[in-house]
Amino acid sequence: MKSLSSYLHSGQLDLARKLFDKIPNPDLRALTLLLSAYSKHGRPKQSIALYRKLCKEKNLQPDRYVILSVAKACSLSLDTFEAKELHSDAIRFKLASDLLVGNAFIDMYGKCRLIEEAISVFDEISGKDVISWTSLILAHANCKQSGEALQVFREMLISGMKPNSVTLCTVLPVCSAMKAINLGKEIHGFALRNRFEEDVWVSSGLINMYAKSLNLRLARSVFDGLLERDTVSWNTMLSSYFSIGNSEEALELFGKMKSVEDQMNCASWNCMVSGFAQNGRVREAVEMFAQMQHSGFRANEITIASVLPACSNMENIRGGREIHGYTYRHCFIKDKMILTALVLLYAKCGDLMKSRLVFDQMIHKDVIAWNAMIFASSMHGCGEDAICLYHQMIKSGMKPNSMTFMGVLSGCSHSLFVEEGRSIFSAMSRDFGIQPDAEHYSCMVDVLCRAGHLQGAYEFIQGMPMEPKASAWGAMLAACRLYKNVELGKISADRLFEIEPENPGNYVLFSNILMNAKLFDEASKIRKLMRDRGVKKVPGRSWIQIKNKVYTFVKDDDKMLFRDEIFGFLEKIGKKMKLEGYKPDIDFVLQDVKGEEMEEALCSHSERLAVAFGAMNLNGESVIRVFKNLRICGDCHNAIKFMSKILGVGVTVRDNLRFHHFRDGSCSCHDRW
Structure with a gap:
């Protein structure tokens, strides 16, 4: 018995089991110790x-302690069949009426x-105690x-049963x-009257309760x-x-926490990293992650899963690669949440090949992982891959959800x-019982519009069973620019203009359509309408990103860093581009300028400046990876094709719609975007 306890105490469960199996008639106490050890070390199924x-x-013939140990294992493994079987055993061995066993059940x-x-178990207990009531409250929760709950x-209060601190922590x-x-x-008052406010778990529950009720004043007071x-x-x-x-x-509170000895742990840093990330302050999230490491705290799976989306939103592929390396070194690479975050990181940073490599290395893929890879393929314009992944997902036995169809329709x-889009849209309700919502209909409108089926898309919108969203009309308007349908x-x-009157993009896009159609007076009216409504472009x-620094470019920025060097580079490569056949498309000059000034206006577009700077710092x-907040300019799109050919490097530009991969004078979008 002493040797068995020694093995169990040191966590050597397999040796303990070998020793246990050699005992001809092991007593119930030894069995209880082994059963409990299995559950304690995350192996409840072996206990059962x-x-x-x-x-x-x-x-x-088990006693109450054996039953309690197995009940714990059933709770941990969520094994409903064994839970019911164990209850039957307890009834058969006349242990079901035991208060401890009843509470455990x-x-x-x-x-x-x-x-x-x-x-049912609660109702059958004759002498219910505070644990019985608390357990039932927790069961409902x-x-x-x-x-x-x-x-x-x-009912507990009415019965005269006095709650304890665990009850309060459960009900808060x-x-x-x-x-x-x-x-x-009222519970706060009860806690004060009964001196429960000194219990840190009760106080934390009160803080959390007030915070979620948006009463931070009372939370901070506690x-x-x-x-x-x-x-x-x-x-x-902090979480509040x-x-x-x-x-x-x-x-500010975190700063005070740092000054208190032995109060900070890994969860504190995780709270800061995830908190900043969830509130859109991604740069601070990444900086907090760096501070955590410098402070000697080791990041865990939660830290990594929180900081990777922050890197994705910053398009920080360099930082993402470093964190990817960290996951390998610390054996987090089997974590589905982390791997899925890496799939999205590489995709959002423009490296679809690396994104797919991470996805293919995943042994167990859930619906979130499949959706991430489908969306990744779609945003890079690889519709065929998105459709292929969709069919592989179904073949694997994984049922698609609403987001799956959003992703694959975007790829289409x-x-x-x-035709593939129409087929998949129909399959949603027919094969999977998922009713398309307004966003799915908008995706289908986009499928039709991009392919030039504008009249069909308009009729589709008119036949929608719900009010069309801005995304549906936005897809139509964008297609009208491409196919010149005024x-x-x-x-x-x-x-x-009715649905989202404050969105400047709609005014600018329609004004451009009118300008390209030489309807200058009507275009002028749209710009005036925009000014009258106070909408600013x-x-x-x-x-x-060059090394660890992000450089931002805007048009007509007199204070731009390296301005002379960049325009000198553009002038030099511009001459080579013209020899290769490049002709500036002055339709994309929306300013009142003439002659050479038109070409200069095109050269000052932000995406071209960023590509030039990237070429100067290869x-x-x-x-070269560039990111833009708006749709890429048509002339810049054409110019970057020539630049990629002359420079002999790939250029990836992500605008507000998709990724464009330029190489050897062509673009992955085939000039359709």
């Missing part, structure tokens, strides 16, 4: 399997989401039955979920009133500030796969 083996082979059924069984709490999150602020305040604050209370307060978007207060639109462009613009902005790189 051993119990079943002994029941079958040695006619085991309520908890077990609650964890397994079998609420009716949990209620686990089953997302917040209203019923609060009702059980009220339910108050948060139900926004039951008044009941939460926090400031704590005589002793531990890491849990600090982290809860981030939950309402108050990043500055969180940062970028690659002009009209009539449908006017219809689309008029609807967009968003300036085109492009950026590129440093052995084979691809």
Whole structure:
């Protein structure tokens, strides 16, 4: 027995099992120790399997402690079948009436989401104690039955049973979920009267409850009133500030936390990294990740899963690669959440090949991973790959969801796969029982529009079973620019001016359609309408990362860094481009200028400036990656094709619609975007 305990204490479960199997008639105490050890070390299924083996082979007659150990294993493994079988065993061996066993079964059924069984066990307990009531409240909470959980709490109070600190910690999150602020305040009063406010878990629950009810004043009051604050209370307060978007207060509190000895842990840093990332402050999230490492804390799976989306949103492929290396060195590479984040990182940063490589290395793919790769292929214009992935997903047994169809229909639109798009759109409801929403209909409009089926797209919009969204009319308006259809462009613009009157892109796009059609007076009226409504045009902005620094370019920026060098480079390469056959398309000059000034105006577009700067700073790189906030200019699109051919490198430009991969004088979009 002493050797068995020694093995279990040191975590050597396999050696402990070998020793246990050699015992001719092991006692129940030894069995209980081994069963509990399996669950403690994350192997609950082995605990259940051993119990079943002994029941079958040695006619085991368990005591209450064996039953309690196996109940814990069933809770951890969420094994509903074994949970019910164990309950039957307890009844057969006359252990079901035991209070400890009954309480354990309520908890077990609650964890397994079998609420009716949990209620049945509760009702059969004759001498219910505070644990019985608390377990049933938690069971309802686990089953997302917040209203019923609060009702059980009220019945508990009516019965005269006094809640303990665990009860309060259980019911406070339910108050948060139900926004039951008044009941939460009553519990706060109860906690104060019974000196529970000194319990850090109760205080943390109160802080969280007030924060989720958007009452940070009371949350901070509870926090400031704590005589002793531990890491849990600090982290809860930090999360509370981030939950309402108050990043500055969180940062200030974090600074105070740093000055308190032994209060900070990995979860504290994770809270800061994820908090900044979720509030759109991605640069601060990445900086916080760097500070965490410099402070000697080791990032875990949660840290990595939080910082990778921040790198994606910054298009920081260099930082993403470093974090990818970190995941390999620290054996996180099997984590599905991290791998999916890496798939999106590489895709959003313009490296679709690396994105696919990470995806193909995933052994177990869930629907989120499949969707990520489908969206990645679509945004890079690889519609055929998106469709192929969609069919592979179905063949693997994975059922597509609403987001899957958004992704694959987007791929169909970028690659002009009209019939495939129609077939997949029909399959949504017919084969998978998913009713298309307004966004799916908008995707189908885009499929038709990009392929030039403008009249068919207009009729499709008119036949929609719901009010068309701006995205549907926006797809139509963009196609009218490409296919020079002024009539449908006017219809689309008029609807967009009603739906989203403050969106400057619609005015600019329709004005450009009219300008290209030489309808200068009407174009002037649209620009006047834009001015009268106080709508300002968003300036085109492009950026590129060189080493660890991001350089941003806007048109007509007199303070632009390296201005003379960049325009000198463009002038030099411009001469080579003309020898190769490049002719400036002055239709994209929307200013009142003439002659050479037109060419100069085109050269000052932000995407061309960024590509030029990237070419001047290649440093052995084979691809120039540029990002733009608006649609790429048609003349710049043509010019970059010539630049890629002359420079002999790939150029990737991501505009607000998709990725364009330029190489050897051509673009992956085949001049359709």
